Amino acid sequence: MLVAQPCCKASKGSGTYSAGQGRNPPMLGELDLKTLGIALSLVTLSMTLLLSIAAWHAGSEKGLRHWAMGNFALMLGLLMNVNQDHIHHSLSVVLANGLMTLGIGVTWLGVRAFKGTSQPQAGPILAALLVMLLLWIFRFHFDSLTARLGIASIVLATMSLLCARELLIPAEQPLRTGYWLAGGVALFCGLGLTLRAIASLSSLSPTVAISDNPLQSATLLGAMVAQIGLASGFILMTHYRTAMALHRLSERDALTGTLNRRSLYEQALQILSKASETQLPVTLIMLDADHFKRINDEFGHQTGDAVLCHMVARIRQHLRADDLLGRYGGEEFILILPGLDTVSATQVAERIRLGLCNQPWHAEDTPVQLSISLGVACSDQQGYVFDILLGAADAALYQAKALGRNRVELARHPGTAPKDEMALRLLSQFRHNLDV
Numbered sequence: 089m090l091v092a093q094p095c096c097k098a099s100k101g102s103g104t105y106s107a108g109q110g111r112n113p114p115m116l117g118e119l120d121l122k123t124l125g126i127a128l129s130l131v132t133l134s135m136t137l138l139l140s141i142a143a144w145h146a147g148s149e150k151g152l153r154h155w156a157m158g159n160f161a162l163m164l165g166l167l168m169n170v171n172q173d174h175i176h177h178s179l180s181v182v183l184a185n186g187l188m189t190l191g192i193g194v195t196w197l198g199v200r201a202f203k204g205t206s207q208p209q210a211g212p213i214l215a216a217l218l219v220m221l222l223l224w225i226f227r228f229h230f231d232s233l234t235a236r237l238g239i240a241s242i243v244l245a246t247m248s249l250l251c252a253r254e255l256l257i258p259a260e261q262p263l264r265t266g267y268w269l270a271g272g273v274a275l276f277c278g279l280g281l282t283l284r285a286i287a288s289l290s291s292l293s294p295t296v297a298i299s300d301n302p303l304q305s306a307t308l309l310g311a312m313v314a315q316i317g318l319a320s321g322f323i324l325m326t327h328y329r330t331a332m333a334l335h336r337l338s339e340r341d342a343l344t345g346t347l348n349r350r351s352l353y354e355q356a357l358q359i360l361s362k363a364s365e366t367q368l369p370v371t372l373i374m375l376d377a378d379h380f381k382r383i384n385d386e387f388g389h390q391t392g393d394a395v396l397c398h399m400v401a402r403i404r405q406h407l408r409a410d411d412l413l414g415r416y417g418g419e420e421f422i423l424i425l426p427g428l429d430t431v432s433a434t435q436v437a438e439r440i441r442l443g444l445c446n447q448p449w450h451a452e453d454t455p456v457q458l459s460i461s462l463g464v465a466c467s468d469q470q471g472y473v474f475d476i477l478l479g480a481a482d483a484a485l486y487q488a489k490a491l492g493r494n495r496v497e498l499a500r501h502p503g504t505a506p507k508d509e510m511a512l513r514l515l516s517q518f519r520h521n522l523d524v
């Protein structure tokens with residue numbers, strides 16, 4: 089992609105794309121520059137098509153459209169540049185390099201859009217205008233192939249290195265693989281073009297025709313590899329990000345953003361298995377909103393939904409990074425608190441309860457009073473089997489409901505006699521039916 093061919097037909101008498109036999113290293117010298125130029129244009133065209141098709145179906149995914157447009161500008165620039173024999177230099181040299189600069193600049197904007205960072209939109213346009221102005225001067229006022237090669241290479245190298253800087257960053261796997269592939273390719277281009285700029289400006293052979301320049305075949309080949317590498321990197325980045333978003337969606341509850349039942353269960357099993365090896369305590373808390381049906385009946389289901397989200401936000405204020413919060417169903421949630429024993433978990437449960445009942449949520453101007461009941465079961469008494477912890481917390485929650493709601497109840501120790509469990513369940517059901 090990052091070819092810098094500022095002027096293949098230099099000053100009068102300089103060569104055009106030809107085999108350049110004799111001066112090139114044997115391997116590269118055997119390659120025909122015109123064929124390489126056409127092959128590069130075709131590769132760029134294919135990658136532009138690929139990125140355009142991907143952008144077509146990108147939906148709200150940002151970046152792909154920029155990359156498709158950037159590649160399109162790059163392709164136009166390349167096509168003009170490799171046809172210097174047939175079109176005027178104002179197009180094949182000046183405009184072509186302006187388009188290539190713009191192409192890489194828009195690609196850089198695409199990377200920033202993909203990452204969600206702010207976009208200095210005018211940057212690439214200004215860079216393209218500057219390149220065109222300088223190339224115009226060094227073609228039509230002071231005709232210097234060396235200067236043209238140097239200027240174009242420096243600008244394109246800078247743009248490539250800017251892309252590399254945006255991409256070679258720490259990121260979550262597997263997204264990092266895509267970032268680093270594209271970033272690595274951009275870095276490779278940037279360094280290659282810097283070398284080209286140094287070689288050109290050190291005027292190793294300023295009067296030598298570009299077709300005889302040993303760097304030219306390498307530049308075209310490198311650009312082809314870069315085109316394929318960059319486009320693949322961008323497609324991978326988009327694919328991985330979509331896959332990660334889908335994975336996240338598949339494990340979350342759509343309304344509250346808490347873990348859904350299946351992923352809560354899977355993650356809880358992992359925590360319990362690790363904790364049973366180290367014998368560190370884990371607490372499971374089951375909590376349920378009190379009289380939630382009343383809220384729905386009085387304020388409507390939309391308000392009920394908003395109250396649930398508010399409830400989750402308030403609960404989260406009391407959680408640490410490793411704690412799990414999942415929706416078990418309806419207005420019932422489960423907390424998994426690794427490392428907390430019965431005493432400290434009960435304190436956390438009490439803080440959550442107070443946090444919710446002391447600060448009513450406001451539906452417009454009307455305060456909606458909310459309270460919750462909680463059942464606490466800890467591995468130090470119940471062991472590390474998820475279903476046993478869940479059953480114990482559920483029974484404790486029933487007890488909290490039966491004893492009047494808005495309270496925290498501890499699960500009974502498995503060794504103690506089941507204290508009127510059936511009576512408590514009946515009482516809870518009775519209160520529930522009477523809505524008191």
Ligand SMILES: Nc1nc2c(ncn2[C@@H]2O[C@H](COP(=O)(O)OP(=O)(O)OP(=O)(O)O)[C@@H](O)[C@H]2O)c(=O)[nH]1
Nearest residue numbers: 377378379380381382384389390392393418419520
């Ligand atoms: N708005 C809204 N309501 C929900 C959602 N899920 C469950 N509910 C409602 O939550 C209410 C639960 O009612 P009940 O099971 O009778 O419990 P309750 O009124 O909270 O009474 P207690 O639990 O005994 O205090 C029902 O009216 C459900 O329709 C939800 O996602 N959004």
